[in-house]
Amino acid sequence: MAGGVSIQWVWGNLISSSHHSRPGAREKTLYTYPDNWRAYKPLIAAQYSGFPITVASSAPEFQFGVTNKTPEFLKKFPLGKVPAFEGNDGFCLFESSAIAHYVGNEDLRGSSRLDQAQVLQWVSFADNHIVPPASAWVFPTLGIMQFNKQATEQAKEEVKLILATLDAHLKTRTFLVGERITLADVAVTCSLLWLYKQVLDPSFRQPFGNVTRWFVTCVNQPQFRAVLGEVKLCDKMAQFDGEFLS
Numbered sequence: 001m002a003g004g005v006s007i008q009w010v011w012g013n014l015i016s017s018s019h020h021s022r023p024g025a026r027e028k029t030l031y032t033y034p035d036n037w038r039a040y041k042p043l044i045a046a047q048y049s050g051f052p053i054t055v056a057s058s059a060p061e062f063q064f065g066v067t068n069k070t071p072e073f074l075k076k077f078p079l080g081k082v083p084a085f086e087g088n089d090g091f092c093l094f095e096s097s098a099i100a101h102y103v104g105n106e107d108l109r110g111s112s113r114l115d116q117a118q119v120l121q122w123v124s125f126a127d128n129h130i131v132p133p134a135s136a137w138v139f140p141t142l143g144i145m146q147f148n149k150q151a152t153e154q155a156k157e158e159v160k161l162i163l164a165t166l167d168a169h170l171k172t173r174t175f176l177v178g179e180r181i182t183l184a185d186v187a188v189t190c191s192l193l194w195l196y197k198q199v200l201d202p203s204f205r206q207p208f209g210n211v212t213r214w215f216v217t218c219v220n221q222p223q224f225r226a227v228l229g230e231v232k233l234c235d236k237m238a239q240f241d242g243e244f245l246s
């Protein structure tokens with residue numbers, strides 16, 4: 001894999017083999033909790049660029065809900081949210097899409113000003129239009145949000161609109177912007193990940209064949225697979241199982 005960084009889970013930590021660092025040297029670190037889809041964006045971008053990055057996702061390096069509440073963490077990242085990036089020179093960055101932009105390469109950012117604007121368009125589309133309904137629909141099925149029938153039904157309608165928008169765009173295109181993968185594909189794929197894994201069953205996704213074709217193409221790129229592993233599309237729409245893990 002060209003420029004790829006090999007990463008693996010060790011004791012709950014997804015670590016990269018950091019080719020450029022000396023033993024004992026401070027690493028470029030991504031703080032997150034394990035399996036955070038937002039953290040996948042910078043990790044996939046790093047696969048494309050070869051940016052060496054170490055993931056801190058379990059104690060003692062980082063414990064979600066504990067470390068991110070400490071004054072030391074909040075001094076670096078005032079919102080206390082993850083993923084959060086710290087360079088080995090003390091440079092700190094929050095917001096997963098910004099971190100992906102930073103650790104990625106020029107190809108991922110788009111080759112012309114026009115392409116770059118379109119990349120930004122789709123990254124913003126993912127954050128503002130996909131994540132809210134995806135969370136409203138999927139989180140209750142995972143037991144991490146209270147179920148509300150009306151909110152779920154509304155979210156389903158919003159997801160249909162999003163998928164229709166993407167489907168029309170992808171009818172004549174392989175990727176969202178230009179001829180190759182950009183951060184647009186990384187961001188939109190990651191924001192659709194839980195939908196495809198959890199609730200977009202064959203009948204729901206049937207009218208949006210171009211989106212599914214593109215999604216499957218993206219998640220099967222070696223750089224995506226190195227981070228996501230094999231992505232299995234949902235067979236049966238997950239439902240709220242009546243248990244809310246507060």
Ligand SMILES: N[C@@H](CCC(=O)N[C@@H](CS)C(=O)NCC(=O)O)C(=O)O
Nearest residue numbers: 036038080081082083094095096097
């Ligand atoms: N827009 C931000 C969202 C970050 C975010 O909301 N992170 C959540 C976990 S997915 C968090 O750290 N929450 C901790 C808290 O709110 O205390 C991004 O994409 O990085």
